[in-house]
Amino acid sequence: MPAHSPRSPALPVLPYRKPTRDRDYWVFDDVLPDADAVRARCVGRDDWARGHPYTSESWPGLRTMPGLEPDELACVERLVRKATGARKLWQQSAPSGATLNHNCVQVVGEDEGEPRPHTDSRALCRYAAVLYLNPNVPKDCGTSFFRQALPGGRLGGNVVVAPHDNLVGALGTRFVPPDSFVEDIRVPHRHNRLLLYNANLMHSATGYCGTTMEDKRMTAVFFWMA
16 A cells, blocks of 8 residues: 555544464465475566566566466465365456456565555455465565554554455555554565465565565465455
8 A cells, every 4th residue: 555645534444353373364384396496487487577666567576477387276276275165266357357466476676665565355356375485585575464553552453344345445545644554463484385364354575675586585476266
């Protein structure tokens, strides 16, 4: 969520649900049999789409898709079904035909992005996940869950519920004061770790790192309806 003037009107207060492991988020380590091969394949690609600061796109760094091969993706989805109890996973399309960038590899350096608390569209996914592909990255380049920081030191919520689909809709604006959110739970970065979570929880990359393709934060992201 971009920052705006601190004189912005008071934001609606969201419901709060304490992020609880194995209920709201799940952590799996050593997910792929050969994560190094996946990373090497990605490093060698030349079909990256460019975001901020290279273009006027709001999303940071580089992206390419698909990231995982079918057998690698099947390995991930088996874990997701087992953890959530979902019998079927699929990618939902909006009436316009738009979809989320499922199975997309993202590469973001230390000067290319910053934490931006958000939720993923309830209309397009129920679960989201991030797979960390770097072998050597600071632990504070994982993923964090956030909640609202309200005037007077009070804390607000972190979940988007009906009738809203995302955080922008729930708050009624895309522009919020820079101190509107506070970190609640942090999941550290670890090579070949998959973090799966309920997509309507407020979350963001904790931080970014690196200056070259070899050491920038590299992840694969996924979005499922179930």
